Amino acid sequence: MRLVTRGDLDGLTCAVFITSCETISEVVLIHPQDITDNRFTVTKDDILANLPFSPACGKWFDHHLLTDNNDFPREAFDGRYALAPSAARVVYDYYVGKNPGLKKYEKLLVETDRLDAALLTMDDVLDPKEYILLGLTLDPRTGLGSWRDYFLKLVEALKKYPIEAVLGLPDVMERTAKLREQDKSFRELTQAHSRLDGNVVFTDFRNVSPLPVGNRFLVYTLFPEANVSLRVHWGPNRQSVAAAVGHSIFNRTSRTTVGILMSKYGGGGHKGAGTCLLPADEADAKIAELIEQLKKDG
Numbered sequence: 001m002r003l004v005t006r007g008d009l010d011g012l013t014c015a016v017f018i019t020s021c022e023t024i025s026e027v028v029l030i031h032p033q034d035i036t037d038n039r040f041t042v043t044k045d046d047i048l049a050n051l052p053f054s055p056a057c058g059k060w061f062d063h064h065l066l067t068d069n070n071d072f073p074r075e076a077f078d079g080r081y082a083l084a085p086s087a088a089r090v091v092y093d094y095y096v097g098k099n100p101g102l103k104k105y106e107k108l109l110v111e112t113d114r115l116d117a118a119l120l121t122m123d124d125v126l127d128p129k130e131y132i133l134l135g136l137t138l139d140p141r142t143g144l145g146s147w148r149d150y151f152l153k154l155v156e157a158l159k160k161y162p163i164e165a166v167l168g169l170p171d172v173m174e175r176t177a178k179l180r181e182q183d184k185s186f187r188e189l190t191q192a193h194s195r196l197d198g199n200v201v202f203t204d205f206r207n208v209s210p211l212p213v214g215n216r217f218l219v220y221t222l223f224p225e226a227n228v229s230l231r232v233h234w235g236p237n238r239q240s241v242a243a244a245v246g247h248s249i250f251n252r253t254s255r256t257t258v259g260i261l262m263s264k265y266g267g268g269g270h271k272g273a274g275t276c277l278l279p280a281d282e283a284d285a286k287i288a289e290l291i292e293q294l295k296k297d298g
């Protein structure tokens with residue numbers, strides 16, 4: 001079968017588990033919107049993990065909020081859906097009974113839960129280590145080599161080596177060094193292009209080129225007063241503006257259900273974080289609307 005997932009730590013851990021329990025001929029990385037917009041052809045030979053449901057697939061695992069934009073299985077389906085901290089947790093629960101060997105990945109699973117559900121400490125953000133650090137290197141924006149090749153290499157490495165040895169691999173070291181370097185300038189640019197509006201910190205990277213790369217949680221260390229963030233930057237070919245909303249991971253009082261709010265703009269996500277693409281010509285009006293709503297929710 002073919003495994004179709006997304007290229008973050010959650011997708012990586014799903015891939016470690018699924019390739020350990022199923023015969024997988026190919027791993028494909030896509031964006032969740034490729035499913036919702038029908039840009040990707042799914043067949044019954046596909047296992048979808050950490051992605052929205054497609055009625056054409058053979059097996060499905062996910063943990064994201066279901067919104068009106070999503071298909072949902074109308075009858076029994078193979079796989080599992082649950083509102084768990086990570087899709088990897090859902091996959092693990094499905095397979096571990098018949099595959100007790102998965103138990104050796106307990107730490108990987110717990111750390112995947114923490115990163116995917118953003119249950120991080122200030123120290124995880126300012127000085128990430130082990131699996132959290134590895135998860136942060138899974139960012140195509142580091143601009144180092146092929147992201148897919150890197151992802152596939154990590155799937156095999158995590159099965160063979162302890163985390164210390166994985167972090168010692170040259171490709172991983174190159175990326176962690178770059179991350180540390182990028183975080184410093186990202187912090188300065190975030191400070192310069194953000195403003196606090198009530199409980200909302202709004203970061204506008206549309207006038208910053210190249211797009212700054214860095215830890216998305218840094219903004220919450222810079223604006224501890226905010227309980228929610230909205231960050232925008234140009235989408236592909238400047239035809240759209242990518243918007244990302246997230247609850248502060250240190251000031252957890254926002255009442256917005258982000259996935260539902262994003263679904264009203266064609267996107268999706270979780271209770272605490274989500275994304276959408278805004279048409280370029282309406283972006284400013286939609287951004288103002290989003291900020292108003294986030295303030296109103298409080």
Ligand SMILES: [Mn+2]
Nearest residue numbers: 010050087116
């Ligand atoms: Mn996930």
